[in-house]
Amino acid sequence: MSVVESAPAVDAAPVPYSGSLLDSGARELLLDTVREVATDPDQRFVLGRRTAELERRLRQRVGTGDVIACASGTSALGLALRAARLGPGDEVIVPAFGAEPLASTVLGVGAVPVFADVDPVTMVIDVADIARRLTARTRAVVPAHTFTTMADMPGVTRLAAAHGLTVIEDAAIAQDATLAGRAAGTWGQLGLYSFFPAKPFGMPGEGAAVLTDDPELARTVRALRDHGPGGERRSVHHEIGPHSGFDEIQAGFQLARLATQDARIARRARISAYYSQRFAPLRAHGLSAPAPDAEQCHYVYAVRTKRRDALAHHLAAHGIGTRVYYPLPLPRLPAFAPYAPPGARWPGAEQASAGHLALPLHPRLDQAQVSRIADAVAAFFR
Ligand SMILES: Cc1ncc(COP(=O)(O)O)c(C=O)c1O
Structure with missing residues (x-):
């Protein structure tokens, strides 16, 4: 890569911060996918066979036990916190610098967010400060990868194991990154990716996935995304869950974009x-x-x-x-x-x-x- 120094071209076309998500190929793909899903005799628009296939392909690609697609990264965090059985009386450690859902979802399950400081250079959670903020009520930690840097997952998981804490790895922004050869999203008991447009595997809409190696947690997340776990009979729910499905048009688009x-x-x-x-x-x-x-x-x-x-x-x-x-x-x-x-x-x-x-x-x-x-x-x- 050559380094060319030149005077800035003031009169050149503006470079907007994000630019458009879809180039012409992706735009055509989206329009083709809309037609395909609209004319599919199946007429299943949410959590259909394309979503199941996307989950299967991501499972293979990441090398994790299960991937559960859902409506957004915020919703994925909420599902993970609920599946980990966090609620009133619990404290959950989150970074003091980052996206609002890190704290709002903790409050959403009735638990209290405890803010740990970040390293001022890497801007990711400081493991030593997590240790300082532990109390008898601390039940979980939610490290989040930030900008270009993955959180110190070896350090976080070591500390969490020593104190019996659940780790929910917020890899909303870090899909396809690895640390020490291990995929982002697979370090904790639960992890998540966001597919919001600007994210690394962004798409023209909202969506996300929860990752886990634990079959029981996976079963709970699957049930929770569909109004909550039920009993023997369909729609007889034993627990309250959100409605957090995944759109079949987006699933078709993402399947094609994997290549x-x-x-x-x-x-x-x-x-x-x-x-x-x-x-x-x-x-x-x-x-x-x-x-x-x-x-x-x-x-x-x-x-x-x-x-x-x-x-x-x-x-x-x-x-x-x-x-x-x-x-x-x-x-x-x-x-x-x-x-x-x-x-x-x-x-x-x-x-x-x-x-x-x-x-x-x-x-x-x-x-x-x-x-x-x-x-x-x-x-x-x-
Ligand atoms: C670290 C982090 N967690 C969660 C989210 C929420 O994801 P979504 O926008 O898909 O709801 C974001 C969004 O930017 C994020 O940066």
Whole structure:
């Protein structure tokens, strides 16, 4: 990969942060899939044979005991928490920096989220801080992979085993990533992937999957996604569950897209590696970028700098879209502030929130766009 330095092209076409999800091939595939499902004599639109086949193919691809497709990543987290029998009186440790569902789903089952700090550089949960936040009520931990970095799953699972905690691995953003040769989503008793459009295996709609090696947990998640486990007779439910199905049009689309998934991930990885190569010399000027690492996930490429807002304005002036994902740590959000113990602090999460800026990273970016983005960042710091 050559590193070409050039002045930013102010008059070039804008590079929006996300761009469109569907290239022309994917658009045609979606339209063909709609026709196929609409005209299928089966007339089964939710949790039909395509969903079952997608679950089977993902099971094989990931090498896990079971994969249960459901309506969204948020719903998958809720299903996993319920299947793990977490509820009132329980504390669940979640990262202080990350997506809202990490805390809202815990509250949704009646348990209390306890926020552990993140490492300010990698922005993933700090295992030492998990240990500091344990109490007699702690029942589970939900580590989440963030941007380009997988959480320290060996460290989390060791600590959890020592304290008898359930691990629910939130791999919403990390499908197809591995750590120490083990697939994201397979480290805990339960794991999950989101298929929300911008995710690594994103699709034109909402959907997700729960992963587990435990047949009993899998059976419970399957039953819970369909209003809750029943008895001998259909629709005689013994327990309340949400309605969290998976759409057959999306299942057909995802089945067809599996063949090209590795190429999309490889393209994301190449862009990520290129950025990291270009940004390494800028460390001395105040830019901190993810280190190139074969085992990173490639969802969002976030740099960190004390001059974050100025960098965002500079890039906007050059037609380049950026995003701040989590402007405040979770316990600082008004919705979750009641669960922040008085006087508690999360310095790593504060730094991550104040400093991160995500640059465009998706497989439809071409090399000219990627070079232009890197050039514009470099020009800001020189
Ligand atoms: C870490 C994490 N968990 C859960 C979710 C929720 O996934 P979904 O958008 O599919 O509901 C997200 C969404 O971005 C996420 O980043």
